[in-house]
Amino acid sequence: MKKTLLALLITAGATQANAMSYEFDVTLKGYDGSATSSVAYSGQIARHALHNSLKKVVSQGDQAKMLNYLSGKEEGRVILDPTSKEGFVIKQSQVDELSKGKDLLSSAYDGVITGWPGNPTAQELLQQLGELAANSKQGYDPVNGYDYTQLISKFAMGAVFYNKAVNHYLEEKLEADQHPNNEAYKEGVPYTGKEHVWDEAFGYFGAPAHGLELTPNEVVQITKQNPEYFAKADANGDGVVDLKSEMAFAHAYYAASIDASSDTTYFHTIMQAFVDGRQLISKANGERLTDEQRGELKGYAATIATAWQQVIAEAAFKYAGSVYADLEKIAIIEEAQGDVSKAFRDYVKHWGELKGFALSLEAAGRDLGKAQASLDRLIGFSPVLFGDMQVAAYDGKGGFVQTNAGIMQEYKLNMIKVQNLLAQHFDLKAKLKDKTGGMSAVLEQINTAGKSAEND
Incomplete structure (x- = not known):
């Protein structure tokens, strides 16, 4: 993308920002259930909790425990991070409270990674790094210069969250024949195909639903669970931070931290494009998206993918x-x-x-x-x-x-x-x-x- 176009995209995202939250009503025609919201991305938040927890256990040298958070799908897995602390109470304590049967490995990029010896796929590399971490001392290998906690965490965020969002949901799943907007994503749910596709991409970014109301520094402090910013996190005022909608994770945190240290607008550019794209889908009111609407939606997706990269x-x-x-x-x-x-x-x-x-x-x-x-x-x-x-x-x-x-x-x-x-x-x-x-x-x-x- 040319620099001039990229600058316009980022400027547009920043100047169109408003206080709108990522929350949208049901538009699916024929839905007769009790749900009032069409937003759903709990599976993506479960994977954020798995990633955060995996990062916590890498230095323990317990390969079985690492695999539990990397490739396991068992019930009863405890969320190791984020957890409640004084002045910052988290609503969920188990992965199943977010979504059941989720793992990280099966959602990772399956292409070759040339930047690592042997050209493994991303899935193979994550497994290899876990094995190496288990054979190291507290996730540190001074002989070869490897900090496995950092390697696994930073790469997993890209191989799972970035890959699935920009290469899957914001690309191939936006085509007309993929999960059309005039049909339910699957039987019994309160959201259309395109609504859920867009929501899943948003979930992988890791931003709080009310992110447009927050400054970059507030997003950073929420991620760090600073008690002084608990009220900023607890958007609905129920006394707990709901990981599904009120916590910041992964690249949303990094976007905000970069913005907080400079005059950039990465976080709000991405957040605004997600909100604007979701609003476009919702305004279709359960009808199939036209080619013009999908073209506009792809424009928002391009803004997100470029700024995220x-x-x-x-x-x-x-x-x-x-x-x-x-x-x-x-x-x-x-x-x-x-x-x-x-x-x-x-x-x-x-x-x-x-x-x-x-x-x-x-x-x-x-x-x-x-x-x-x-x-x-x-x-x-x-x-x-x-x-x-x-x-x-x-x-x-x-x-x-x-x-x-x-x-x-x-x-x-x-x-x-x-x-x-x-x-x-x-x-x-x-x-x-x-x-x-x-x-x-x-x-x-x-x-x-x-x-x-x-x-x-």
């Missing part, structure tokens, strides 16, 4: 800056002959966040062309480690093969190139922790170096 790219950009800063800190500590263990731990954590978000960009089935290949090579299969080594391959036996990658401090140059690539390819606006100011000098340094800092 930018949010993921913005997060990767930020963590590339963090990796750069960690390497600078390591160099200072080494020069002073100090203990680098904590700085190295931070480096591995931030690399895991960078890699997880970068892999997420692959997980929507959208061809990124040369940009994807460049990201894979610049970031590599692991951070550059002490001894100037880096993971080059997976050995198929639960371990990795390392090769020399050049001087560890040269990896900083890769981070600048990663930021530059992300900023240009995705037309980023916030660019938090930007290290590209000295790009010309860095490129000259790369060109004159005796050995390239790239991993190709």
Whole structure:
């Protein structure tokens, strides 16, 4: 998408914002039940609870427990996050209270992920990461530079939530022959096919239904369960936060956190497009959508998909800056002959966040062309480690093969190139922790170096 068009889309989303909540009446013709709302996305919220809970157990080394939240569908699974705390009470305590029989793995992208050794599918990679985490110490592998909590969490958000929303519900399911609006989604429900398709995409974004009434900082504080913002979360004033409609998760949180730290409008742009699209469907009053209406709906979907992709790219950009800063800190500590263990731990954590978000960009089935290949090579299969080594391959036996990658401090140059690539390819606006100011000098340094800092 051209930059000028993208700017117009984002501006339009921001300027059209109003206080409308994501709540819509029943329009399905012939429905004679008692429901008054046609909105339903509890299955998506159940998967958010599964993801949050999975993130909690990765560091425990219990593979069976990880699988329970990744691929299990058993009854009685306890929500480990978010849970009630003093001043911030959560309504649900079990996954079944949201939706029964849900898992993460079966909804993950089934295409190949080139940015990981062996080119696994996203589903295979999530399983592999779980196995590796179980064999590590508290989800941390200092030998290969892996923080499995971050890798699993950030990649799962992309492979499941981003993929299913933009590559499934906001694309193929908007076609005329897919779940038409003049029919029930399935027998007995109070919503039409297109209403539910749109709702499921919205649920995967993870925003509170009243998100347009909230500032980005309020969304961030709700996600963090800050008791001072409980009243902002509890939209209906019933004394509890309903995970189905009042909590913020995953990419909605990241969109809001980026906006709260800059002058961007990612969260409200996406939220407004979701509300406007749902309103368009509702105004059809249970009739089949015309080609013109579906065309307008696809316009809202394009706004959502583009801004959502930018949010993921913005997060990767930020963590590339963090990796750069960690390497600078390591160099200072080494020069002073100090203990680098904590700085190295931070480096591995931030690399895991960078890699997880970068892999997420692959997980929507959208061809990124040369940009994807460049990201894979610049970031590599692991951070550059002490001894100037880096993971080059997976050995198929639960371990990795390392090769020399050049001087560890040269990896900083890769981070600048990663930021530059992300900023240009995705037309980023916030660019938090930007290290590209000295790009010309860095490129000259790369060109004159005796050995390239790239991993190709």
